[in-house]
Amino acid sequence: xxxxxxxxxxxxxxxxxxxxxxxxxxxxxxxxxxxxxxxxxxxxxxxxxxxxxxxxxxxxxxxxxxxxxxxxxxxxxxxxxxxxxxxxxxxxxxxxxxxxxxxxxxxxxxxxxxxxxxxxxxxxxxxxxxxxxxxxxxxxxxxxxxxxxxxxxxxxxxxxxxxxxxxxxxxxxxxxxxxxxxxxxxxxxxxxxxxxxxxxxxxxxxxxxxxxxxxxxxxxxxxxxxxxxxxxxxxxxxxxxxxxxxxxxxxxxxxxxxxxxxxxxxxxxxxxxxxxxxx
Amino acid sequence: xxxxxxxxxxxxxxxxxxxxxxxxxxxxxxxxxxxxxxxxxxxxxxxxxxxxxxxxxxxxxxxxxxxxxxxxxxxxxxxxxxxxxxxxxxxxxxxxxxxxxxxxxxxxxxxxxxxxxxxxxxxxxxxxxxxxxxxxxxxxxxxxxxxxxxxxxxxxxxxxxxxxxxxxxxxxxxxxxxxxxxxxxxxxxxxxxxxxxxxxxxxxxxxxxxxxxxxxxxxxxxxxxxxxxxxxxxxxxxxxxxxxxxxxxxxxxxxxxxxxxxxxxxxxxxxxxxxxxxxxxxxxxxxxxxxxxxxxxxxxxxxxxxxxxxxxxxxx
Numbered sequence: 307x308x309x310x311x312x313x314x315x316x317x318x319x320x321x322x323x324x325x326x327x328x329x330x331x332x333x334x335x336x337x338x339x340x341x342x343x344x345x346x347x348x349x350x351x352x353x354x355x356x357x358x359x360x361x362x363x364x365x366x367x368x369x370x371x372x373x374x375x376x377x378x379x380x381x382x383x384x385x386x387x388x389x390x391x392x393x394x395x396x397x398x399x400x401x402x403x404x405x406x407x408x409x410x411x412x413x414x415x416x417x418x419x420x421x422x423x424x425x426x427x428x429x430x431x432x433x434x435x436x437x438x439x440x441x442x443x444x445x446x447x448x449x450x451x452x453x454x455x456x457x458x459x460x461x462x463x464x465x466x467x468x469x470x471x472x473x474x475x476x477x478x479x480x481x482x483x484x485x486x487x488x489x490x491x492x493x494x495x496x497x498x499x500x501x502x503x504x505x506x507x508x509x510x511x512x513x514x515x516x517x518x519x520x521x522x523x524x525x526x527x528x529x530x531x532x533x534x535x536x537x538x539x540x541x542x543x544x545x546x547x548x549x550x551x552x553x554x555x556x557x558x559x560x561x562x563x564x565x566x567x568x569x570x571x572x573x574x575x576x577x578x579x580x581x582x583x584x585x
Numbered sequence: 586x587x588x589x590x591x592x593x594x595x596x597x598x599x600x601x602x603x604x605x606x607x608x609x610x611x612x613x614x615x616x617x618x619x620x621x622x623x624x625x626x627x628x629x630x631x632x633x634x635x636x637x638x639x640x641x642x643x644x645x646x647x648x649x650x651x652x653x654x655x656x657x658x659x660x661x662x663x664x665x666x667x668x669x670x671x672x673x674x675x676x677x678x679x680x681x682x683x684x685x686x687x688x689x690x691x692x693x694x695x696x697x698x699x700x701x702x703x704x705x706x707x708x709x710x711x712x713x714x715x716x717x718x719x720x721x722x723x724x725x726x727x728x729x730x731x732x733x734x735x736x737x738x739x740x741x742x743x744x745x746x747x748x749x750x751x752x753x754x755x756x757x758x759x760x761x762x763x764x765x766x767x768x769x770x771x772x773x774x775x776x777x778x779x780x781x782x783x784x785x786x787x788x789x790x791x792x793x794x795x796x797x798x799x800x801x802x803x804x805x806x807x808x809x810x811x812x813x814x815x816x817x818x819x820x821x822x823x824x825x826x827x828x829x830x831x832x833x834x835x836x837x838x839x840x841x842x843x844x845x846x847x848x849x850x851x852x853x854x855x856x857x858x859x860x861x862x863x864x865x866x867x868x869x870x871x872x873x874x875x876x877x878x879x880x881x882x883x884x885x886x887x888x889x890x891x892x893x894x895x896x897x898x899x900x901x
Contacts, residue, residue, distance in 0.1 A: 575782075
């Protein structure tokens with residue numbers, strides 16, 4: 307709102323504020339980028355920018371299965387878990403947004419409970435259960451918990467989106483003889499696609515970000531994800547801390563996030579602000 | 586399910602407050618109810634299988650003496666593990682650290698998040714750029730950011746350490762906790778800002794203009810109009826951030842690994858499972874953390890009158 311006319315002073319003060327926000331958000335990220343381009347000798351120089359640039363940290367991590375394999379695991383597990391979570395969440399969110407049935411508030415309460423659930427409380431029992439079922443150190447051993455924790459986020463975000471859909475179209479389809487299921491698949495699902503893309507991004511972020519489950523339910527690189535693998539990096543000798551390679555790996559796993567943010571900024575903001583507050 | 590038209594009519598009929606008994610439901614309403622259950626069933630099964638069932642199993646494990654190194658020595662010992670945890674200084678130290686980190690990071694994040702929300706809401710230009718930049722800390726992998734903070738504070742190689750006379754902040758208890766709080770604030774302020782932005786956009790412009798015409802200062806408008814109208818949004822954001830912060834693990838694991846009394850309850854639980862291999866004690870810690878979270882959520886919902894975020898969905 308502010309004033310009706312924009313004075314130059316306002317322009318300057320808002321410009322300054324914007325710059326401060328952007329700089330504060332980016333300094334720690336650019337520091338990682340800078341570290342990843344420093345030579346091993348220059349790592350011990352605290353200057354913010356490298357004096358000499360090198361790709362050697364990247365070539366080092368991208369030539370070893372110790373990082374490539376976890377990267378593949380991260381992508382595979384993240385994509386599969388996101389897909390399953392979005393499909394199951396859209397079914398439940400449709401029911402929440404559109405259908406009358408007893409027990410709906412129980413479902414919403416359960417989703418809320420899991421959204422705030424302390425994951426550490428599940429580590430011990432799930433570790434024990436996964437070992438018993440042979441799921442420990444496998445892809446499904448991570449996909450299943452990721453789906454469970456992606457569901458509440460998905461149900462909240464999607465039911466918010468589903469309420470915005472013009473439902474007269476569904477009624478029209480039903481009048482024309484479509485079953486509720488056909489109305490869902492043929493009419494509503496295409497309209498809901500943008501909301502589902504947003505939800506998928508948010509759920510994928512959560513899977514991509516996870517560390518606790520990833521270090522607890524894996525023991526080798528056959529299923530360890532990228533964030534967990536970084537914590538197991540070792541230096542070229544036992545006396546060197548692999549700062550450069552770790553920084554390069556951190557940058558690599560940040561790149562997908564930045565790409566999503568750049569292309570889907572509006573959708574992500576809409577998704578994050580739609581779920582919890584608009585009442 | 587073929588009586589599609591009946592479904593629509595019936596769904597309106599059910600909304601009458603006096604809940605009807607099953608036999609009186611029309612075929613359409615029954616079909617709708619069945620569809621509702623079928624659509625929710627897969628999600629419910631996964632959530633129950635991964636959270637509620639293991640919590641039940643954890644309660645059972647927590648009552649046993651069960652060390653993975655001594656598999657033949659498994660024995661039911663009642664509340665013995667709880668007594669052991671609650672009488673241990675490690676538990677209380679971890680709880681203290683967790684509470685300190687939660688209180689400070691949430692309080693500071695709330696203030697900064699409100700400022701960020703104002704900037705994102707009011708700025709005259711570059712709104713997209715500001716929002717994009719703010720989303721990067723939200724999206725970045727916590728572990729990746731944590732390594733950045735760790736190296737920044739390492740004496741001799743970090744830009745922040747060199748600004749602060751190369752003192753090894755991460756090896757001293759309270760300074761390390763300060764760094765952990767800083768890392769948490771940087772990472773979570775954008776999320777807080779976005780939740781508050783949604784609340785901010787619900788404050789009517791007319792009200793602000795009317796107050797301005799009446800000569801209210803910016804601060805008066807903020808405290809008398811914006812804040813009261815945003816109370817529900819603020820409380821929901823606070824609830825989410827508090828419970829999220831209480832389970833802090835990634836940042837501490839990377840920054841200090843819990844050394845020098847900087848471990849949170851989550852780090853303590855993790856160590857008891859993977860370093861001590863003690864399923865009994867680890868489960869008791871899990872259940873105690875779960876109880877803490879339940880108490881915090883209960884206090885928020887009852888004490889502050891927060892509408893649970895789900896309730897608005899049902900009331901629509």
